Amino acid sequence: AESRSDSADDYLLVSAAVSLSGPLEIVAGEFEQMFGTRVELNFAGSNTLATQLIAGVEADVFLSADERQMTRVETAGLVEASTRTDLFSNQLVVVVPTDRMGVVSNVSDLSTSRVGRIAIGDPDAVPAGVYARRYLQFAGVWESVRSKVVLTRDVRAVLAAVETGNVDAGFVYRTDLALVDRATMVFAVPTVGRPEIRYPGAVLTLARGRPAARRFLDFLGEPVTRRIFETAGFIVLARGTDHAR
Amino acid sequence: MFTVPFVLDFVLQQGEFTLQIHERFEASSVSLCGPSGSGKTTILDAIAGLRHPEDGRIEIANRVLFDRSLGTDLPPRSRRVGYVPQDVSLFPHMSVLGNVMYGTARGSPAPLESVIKLLEIEPLAGRRVNELSGGERQRVAIARALMSSPDVLLLDEPLAAVDIKRRERILLYIQQVRDELLVPMVYVSHAADEVRRIADRVIELDSGRVMATQVE
Amino acid sequence: MFTVPFVLDFVLQQGEFTLQIHERFEASSVSLCGPSGSGKTTILDAIAGLRHPEDGRIEIANRVLFDRSLGTDLPPRSRRVGYVPQDVSLFPHMSVLGNVMYGTARGSPAPLESVIKLLEIEPLAGRRVNELSGGERQRVAIARALMSSPDVLLLDEPLAAVDIKRRERILLYIQQVRDELLVPMVYVSHAADEVRRIADRVIELDSGRVMATQVE
Amino acid sequence: MPGDLVDVTLFSVAMAGLSTVLMLVPGLALAWLFARHTFPGQSVLETVVSLPLVLPPVAIGLILLRFLGRYGPGGQLLDEIGVDVIFTWKAVVVAMTVMGLPLLVRSARAGFEHVDRRYEQIAETLGASPVRIFLTISLPLAARGVLAGVVLGFSRALGEFGATIMIAGSLPGTRTLSTAIYTSTQTGRDTEATIMLLTAASIAFVAVFVSNRLATVE
């Protein structure tokens, strides 16, 4: 960060949701090789990133796991008009501790007495929590599971709670499944009719029109990049354009 | 006059200083004399169990306090000594009365009133000890030791900061305690008159060795 | 023999104890006598600037240290006193030499070698002060005061724990320092012989008041 | 919110207070041990005690979650005696206690180290048992250091967030000022966050004030 030079187009600061870090590190490497622009990745929760941007942190690109946080930044006038795009999608899945696999196989099982606690992200802080709650409401079980639901700081904490056997079920993203070893997915939350989970990205006004920022955003839709994200479990929404090449 | 057997027969090393004493005798009060740094305080600390001889035996009134060959080394709290250390060491966070009463848990020997009266502690009782004069502190330390129902009194220049008139009275009182309650004592002082008055055995030390012993 | 004017004319209140002294005289050494708790240490502390009179004036050798009506109250570090306190108060984290040299920053009066030799400190120089005997500590405290190039020496029972032979030699030496370097002093002691030997003015205190003054 | 705020505040203070009380016995025992003894493995034990300070709180939270979880040794024990900890108020207390302990231990230890052993020795010659010496001599003479440790431990407990939210979650029954402040800042409810920050600051003020009072009394 020391060597940042304002004018040059050889450096990009990308603030990205920590859940994207695995594939994004690979992609950033590829981008550097291809375009010679150094990419520094700042990973944190989307909300932390938004707060930083609003306080004046000079990032060039914002990749959020949460539409609300992108909107916060946009409202603050920090998003370059017309660059906001939905890049990725994800799917909510229900995981249980591996040794209790038989207990849950569909959503109505969650309200039975055999299921103790259910962990979801705190809807106030993480979008996964919002999605999970909406789904439970839609499935008509929210009222009956409500008292069993524990709210966590992030999806990672849901996973940790399930893996350590402290809850009997939890709502995480499909992309998180790569990380688990003592939890097993029992069913995926159907996408049809459900609000779609979107990871928006945008070039920030602070990028001062650097073409590299735009190029990086576009690069996320390139076929080679798509594959990397798909391997990690993401659904890639962005469409690649050829003008970047 | 009552006497008890004393065995002060040990070797103690601290830094470059070696204390060697090999005395066995009967006495009611022993006095330790000798120049500064000759080992007087070291002997009292060894009797109290606060410093540990390399070798030898310490026995007073048929109670073995330390014996290397038997593996005996009573902890200080079982030695039942009433120690007035040279540095006084009043407990700074307690009142005068708190200090005086600290050792009474093991049963009171000298009656509180007479101790307090004779050492003129009454008017100080509620005071904080760091607001006392030097002589007042020493008197409190003596009272604290007397009140702890000791089997032996260890007094390290207990009257150095006390004025002459009081010194006289307190000396008499200490002798009285010794004789009535049959408490033998070991007394350290630079004042020749005190030594002569109080002790029936005088051990003269120099550089950690016994130079002479006298029976008064 | 040289003399300097002394003004010890002040009132000091601490707790329930009131000190009242109204003395003006010429002397080279003043001695303060009196029973335990009569106010001797309080006077030395007031001269050193460590306790503060309610009212009055303290002046030694034409230097006004305290004067309520003039609003003068020199901080201790400007009073140039060489204080040997009753509680000795060696700096526990320094070596003997570190203690002795602490005050030399303001220019050395007595030559180091002679102080160290006479107080027999040489063999102790590198030792930690908490490994010293009572008498050794007092000698170090005297050396520390002498080495600080004082305008007045304040000695609070400086030889209480020192053996008689050494006491003799040290007394002689202190007198010599006084007479050769013209340093007046205030000396507190319970030993009548010491007092007579060293002081040309004796102030007798009781309960914070002057009972008598004698010129020797 | 106002009623809620009162609840959350009281709950936080109660939990932090309870944690501080729970820290005391092991904390003072360890402080005493480290100050007065040397034994093999001492540095290792000291390191273990200080880990909650050195490692990021999230990591401590994860470790506690493992330990107290169904497959952890602590969790199995708790299961046997039928006590539920994780995601209850008890987890709040566990997190606060663990995170505050190293501060209490270090500070109280320095307090004990400042006590002149001579006093303990003299007390021993007066027949006092080790426990009595500890309670009547060492502890009161180390009071400044111990008090500092208690204030630090309590403050840390109050400010604890990372480990708490990991093992206690953010539920109506486990929400502390710290976790509530986090949630407010995350959702951009700045006024609410500010009110809670000021509340926490006021508690700190009271703690500072009381501890200064205690120090002058003693």
Next chain:
Amino acid sequence: MPGDLVDVTLFSVAMAGLSTVLMLVPGLALAWLFARHTFPGQSVLETVVSLPLVLPPVAIGLILLRFLGRYGPGGQLLDEIGVDVIFTWKAVVVAMTVMGLPLLVRSARAGFEHVDRRYEQIAETLGASPVRIFLTISLPLAARGVLAGVVLGFSRALGEFGATIMIAGSLPGTRTLSTAIYTSTQTGRDTEATIMLLTAASIAFVAVFVSNRLATVE
């Protein structure tokens, strides 16, 4: 990763060390002030100093970000003198220093309170200036408390996460062990996280060991 780990470790230790050094002057000055003086508004000042401990780190990070950010008063000042803090290593140092300071102050203060004023007085009669007295008498006699404060401050700096990630981010040039551990746990790189936790624990061990050595020397 191995090369990276070495870098991140060295960087963390260097930043925590630097922060500890930076804490020292204000920390000891405040500790001394609180120990030896009473003045109006003292409790308020003490509370302010202790806030980084009482408030959740995220909140402190947020406050620092507001203050040092482009639109904050501190940020504008820094802008004028052309110094870049946010998202640089300097922000890491700021976060660590602010979070560690209350621990140093409290502990050192207790150390000073344990020092018998009589020694300071005698030093004054020997002509020593206040600064000399502080350096040669008060500070060394308070050494146990001060050392405890330094160890606590350093450890806290090392473990700092919440405020660091807020104002320094987690960039190649600002990544500390704590923020790296966070990222690893978030992305399920458990082995990596474990290695880093062990590294942090080892540093803590060395710190404990060195501080014990220092304590016996002095």
